[in-house]
Amino acid sequence: MNIRDEIKTLGLNSIGEVIPKPKAQKPFLIKGMGKRRGEEALIYLIPSHTGRSPYQKGITLSEFESAYSQLKNSGELTRQWFNLNLQKCAKEGACNFTTVGGIFELLKLAKYSGNGCYTSLS
Numbered sequence: 001m002n003i004r005d006e007i008k009t010l011g012l013n014s015i016g017e018v019i020p021k022p023k024a025q026k027p028f029l030i031k032g033m034g035k036r037r038g039e040e041a042l043i044y045l046i047p048s049h050t051g052r053s054p055y056q057k058g059i060t061l062s063e064f065e066s067a068y069s070q071l072k073n074s075g076e077l078t079r080q081w082f083n084l085n086l087q088k089c090a091k092e093g094a095c096n097f098t099t100v101g102g103i104f105e106l107l108k109l110a111k112y113s114g115n116g117c118y119t120s121l122s
Contacts, residue, residue, distance in 0.1 A: 003061075003064055003065055003068040004061045004064070004065060006107055007042050007061055007064050007103065008033060008040075008061070010030065010042070010103065010106065010107065011030060011032050011033040011042045011043070012032065012033060014030050014106070015030055015031065015032050016029055016030065017029065017030045017106070019044060019099055019102040019103060019106065020101075020102040020105045020106065020112070021095075021098050021099075021102055022098060022112045022114075023098075024047075024098075026047035026049075027047065028044055028045065028046055028047065028095070028099065028102070029044060029045045029054075030042070030043075030044055030045075031043040031044055031045050031056060034058055035058070036058035036059070036060050037060060037088065039060040039061065039062060040060065040061050041058035041059055041060045041061065042058060042059055042061075042064070042103065043056055043057070043058045044056070044057055044058070044059075044099055046095060057092060057093060057095070057096065057099070059089060059096055059099060059100060059103075060089070063086050063089045063100070064100065064103070066085060066086060067082065067086065067100050067104075068104070068109070070085070071104065071109065071110055071118065071120050072120065072122075075119065075120045076113070076117055076118060076119050076120065077100070077101060077104070077110065077117070077118045078116055078117045078118075079097050079116030079117070080116070082096075082097045082100070083097075097116070098112075101118040104118060105118075108121060109121060109122065
């Protein structure tokens with residue numbers, strides 16, 4: 001499986017789809033493909049709690065690729081691994097971790113298993 005192609009397809013064909021989040025009270029939505037830090041990225045919308053327009057964030061395809069490699073090789077993706085190995089992405093917000101996991105859930109690659117951990121389904 002080429003995770004980059006899977007993410008691109010999701011980003012182009014699933015605009016407006018809700019990203020599964022373990023504790024979100026309002027929906028986080030796929031916006032589409034775009035650029036972050038000079039790379040192609042999946043862009044998503046974060047709901048505003050003040051009634052403003054949603055915020056936009058993005059996760060690069062190379063970040064998804066690294067996270068998927070970790071998920072495949074170890075059987076899980078943890079927040080600890082994410083914070084240590086994808087520091088730029090993690091510094092942009094804690095929601096990026098659950099967005100990566102939620103996208104993996106949409107692709108039927110992982111499930112949230114609690115306490116900052118997604119477990120591989122394969």
